[in-house]
Structures are given as structure tokens and as C-alpha cells.
Amino acid sequence: MSNEVKAVVEVTAKDVQGPGVVACPNPKMALWSNHPRVFVDVTHEGGGKCPYCGTVYKLKAGEVLHGHH
Template sequence: MSKTSVELLAKDLNHAGGVYCPNPLADMKLWNSHPKVYLDVAHTGQAKCPYCGTVYQLKDGEHFHGH
């Protein structure tokens, strides 16, 4: 499985401050990956997928201003 790190901009996060994995930003296709999971990135600035180990993190200097 993947051990990828994906750098995100604040605009890449959804309204709640998260992303889903698998994610096209990690060059993943839904049909050849694991079940879709929600990862909360805004809370700590990064989140790791429990299935594939991909780490999604906010780029330095990016800040999420959610709803």
C-alpha cells in the first residue's frame, strides 16, 4: 500500500476541514484503492489514512477558516 505524503492548500479541504481518502490529489483511483474514509486535517494540520498510510497535511503557512 501507499506511504505517500500529500501537501494540501486550505482550499483543498471541504467545508468541515477534511479530505477523503482515496483522493485524486494522492494520484489514487477509487476503483483500485480501499474504502472511502474521511480524514480531519484542519484540527491538527495533518491526518493519516488508517488503510493505506497516506498522510495529508496542510502546506506551511496555510490556515483553514471553516464554518
Template sequence: MSITTQAPATVEVTAKDCQHNGSVFCPNPKMALWSNHPRVFIDLSHDGQGQCPYCGTAYKLKAGEVLSGGH
């Protein structure tokens, strides 16, 4: 038996995909139901990227996207 591991997905998001505080949530609406886990918010406001502690999905802002300053 062989076990194949797959690298976590990377999801590029736009500023419009983010909440007013610069965060996105995981699992995101495009994920399959079987992959659900408790909803967590990933903060992208500091360096434009973050990773889900449950599934390892990485989220990053698309190149050229800027978050508005709503802290």
C-alpha cells in the same frame, strides 16, 4: 525472496483542497485505481494533519495554509 516496504506517502494539501469542515478524503483523485479502498474522511481541522487508516497515506496542510472556521 525479499520484500520491500515503502513508507506511506505524504500529501500536502491547500485549504481549498479541504471540505468545508476541514477534512480531505482518501483515496484522493490522483491515486491509481489499483490502490482504491473505501472512502474515508481525514480531519485536518485540529492540527493540520491526519493519516488514512487503510493505506497509511498522511495528509497535511501546506506551510502557511489556514483553514477557514466553518465548523
């Protein structure tokens, strides 16, 4: 297993759910690549990485999450 990043998905504030997380797999992913649904925390610098598929989610530059400073 490598630490290679498969994909980086930039998300907007409106894509983020609840306490600063996004769901993976996301709706744009192919059905064959499905894995159990997990929530990836994007509130940290550099975003978060899905433990199943390695997709990295991060906020687009300039996006602000309300309640997270």
C-alpha cells in the same frame, strides 16, 4: 503491520472540504490502490492519517482554514 508512513500529501485550503477534512483515496491515486472512501481530518497539528492506506494528509505551510484557528 507497520507504522511506516507510505506517503505524505500536502493539501491546500481549497482541497479541504466541510469541517476540515480531505477525502482519501484522492484523485491522484491509482485505481488499483482504491479503498472505501474516508474523510481525514487535517485541522490538527501534523495533519491526519488514512486508516486504510496510511497516507498522511497535512496542510501546506502557511495555508489557513477559515473557521479553524
